[in-house]
Amino acid sequence: GEDVEQSLFLSVREGDSSVINCTYTDSSSTYLYWYKQEPGAGLQLLTYIFSNMDMKQDQRLTVLLNKKDKHLSLRIADTQTGDSAIYFCAEEPDNYGQNFVFGPGTRLSVLP
Amino acid sequence: EAQVTQNPRYLITVTGKKLTVTCSQNMNHEYMSWYRQDPGLGLRQIYYSMNVEVTDKGDVPEGYKVSRKEKRNFPLILESPSPNQTSLYFCATSRRGGAGELFFGEGSRLTVL
Numbered sequence: 001g002e003d004v005e006q007s008l009f010l011s012v013r014e015g016d017s018s019v020i021n022c023t024y025t026d027s028s029s030t031y032l033y034w035y036k037q038e039p040g041a042g043l044q045l046l047t048y049i050f051s052n053m054d055m056k057q058d059q060r061l062t063v064l065l066n067k068k069d070k071h072l073s074l075r076i077a078d079t080q081t082g083d084s085a086i087y088f089c090a091e092e093p094d095n096y097g098q099n100f101v102f103g104p105g106t107r108l109s110v111l112p
Numbered sequence: 113e114a115q116v117t118q119n120p121r122y123l124i125t126v127t128g129k130k131l132t133v134t135c136s137q138n139m140n141h142e143y144m145s146w147y148r149q150d151p152g153l154g155l156r157q158i159y160y161s162m163n164v165e166v167t168d169k170g171d172v173p174e175g176y177k178v179s180r181k182e183k184r185n186f187p188l189i190l191e192s193p194s195p196n197q198t199s200l201y202f203c204a205t206s207r208r209g210g211a212g213e214l215f216f217g218e219g220s221r222l223t224v225l
Contacts, residue, residue: 008152031212042116042202042216043155088154099170100214102147102155 004103006089011109018076020106022089025070029091032065034074037086037105046087047074076108084110114139118203118217125193126225133188133220135203141215143206144186145170146178148199149219155202161186193224 004024012018024032030051035043049056049063049072056063062075076083089103116137125131135144145160147170157170161180175197177189190197200221204214 004154033213035214040218042218043204043214044216045213048213099157099160100155104152104154 004089004091004101006087006103006106008104009107009109011111012079013111014079014081016079018074018079018083018108018110020074020076020087020089020108022072022074022103023070024072024089024091024101024103026091026101027067027070031092032063032072033088033090033092033100034061034063035088035090035102037088039085043088079108079110081110081112084108114215116203116205116215116217118201118220120220121218122221124223124225127194128192131190131193131222133190133201133203133222135186135188135217136184137186137203137205137215138184139205139207139215140183141205141207142183144180145204145206145214146176146186146188147202147204148172149202150199158188158201190222193222195224198222198224 006022031048033048034046036046037043049065060077064073086105086107088105090100119134142163146158147155149155156172158176159178161167167178200219202219203217206214
C-alpha cells in the first residue's frame with residue numbers, strides 16, 4: 001500500500017533555513033501537499049505541488065519534487081520561532097482523493 | 113467564517129461507554145472525513161463520506177461508526193470504546209470529492225480508561 005515517510009524531528013537556529021524531507025511510494029499521485037499543525041490546533045494547508053512540477057516557490061517556502069526518487073522536500077528560508085510546528089507531508093494517491101496518505105509528521109523546533 | 117467544528121474537544125471516558133464526537137461544517141462541502149492522529153503514525157483515515165448517505169471505510173474503521181444524514185454533519189460514533197481508541201481525532205472536509213485542500217477541525221482528544 002501507499003506509505004509516506006518523514007523524519008520525526010528537526011531543530012534549527014532562528015534565521016537559518018529548514019529543510020524537511022519526505023518520501024512517498026505512489027508514483028500516480030497527482031498532488032503532494034505540506035500541512036502545518038501548530039500546538040493544539042488542526043492541520044492547515046501550507047502549500048502543495050502538482051506532480052508535473054519540479055519546484056514551487058511561495059515567499060519563504062520552496063517545495064522541490066523529485067519524481068524519479070519519489071522525494072519531496074520543504075525548505076523554509078529565514079526560519080522564525082513562529083515556524084515551530086509539526087509539518088505533514090501528504091500524497092493524494094488517486095483522482096478522487098478520498099484517501100489522502102499522510103506521513104508521521106516532522107516536529108520542527110526553532111531555537112533562539 | 114468558514115469553520116469545521118468538533119465537539120467535545122476533550123473527553124475522558126471508560127471502556128464500553130458509548131460516545132459520539134460531532135463534526136459540523138458551514139462550507140457546504142460534499143466530502144467529509146475522520147482521522148485519528150497517533151504519535152509516530154501521522155494521520156490515519158477512519159471513515160469518509162463523499163456525500164449525504166454515502167460513507168466508506170478508511171484505513172482503520174474497526175470500532176467506529178459514522179452517519180451522514182445531512183450535508184453539514186458527520187458524527188463519529190464509538191459504540192463500545194476501548195483503551196486502544198485513546199487518540200486525537202480530526203474531522204476534515206473538502207469542497208470537491210476529496211481532492212484538493214482539506215479543512216480540519218481543531219481536534220478532539222479522547223482518553224478511554
